[in-house]
Amino acid sequence: MAGVNEASRTRRTVLKQCAALVAMGGFPALGALAYLMFREVVSSYTATWQLWFGLLFMSFILFSPRGLMGLAARVLAHWRKV
Numbered sequence: 001m002a003g004v005n006e007a008s009r010t011r012r013t014v015l016k017q018c019a020a021l022v023a024m025g026g027f028p029a030l031g032a033l034a035y036l037m038f039r040e041v042v043s044s045y046t047a048t049w050q051l052w053f054g055l056l057f058m059s060f061i062l063f064s065p066r067g068l069m070g071l072a073a074r075v076l077a078h079w080r081k082v
Contacts (some may be wrong), residue, residue, distance in 0.1 A: 020057055030068050 020035065038056070042049040064071045 020053075034068060 017035070020031070035053075038053055039049060043050055046052070060067060060071075064074075065074070
């Protein structure tokens with residue numbers, strides 16, 4: 001029975017990561033790239049990289065619900081006005 005619980009836990013972890021990737025990027029490939037780069041860079045500095053990713057993720061949910069694509073569109077729109 002332990003194998004079943006472990007498989008279920010792994011499946012849930014993968015699903016959570018996929019949801020985070022889509023929400024972060026607004027486009028799955030962009031979110032995946034951002035996640036992998038963040039993980040590699042920040043984990044080389046601290047073992048608590050998941051905490052920092054969680055804080056960044058919550059910031060995107062609150063301040064940029066359209067993800068990185070929405071953030072890029074807002075920045076480009078601002079620069080076009082200037």
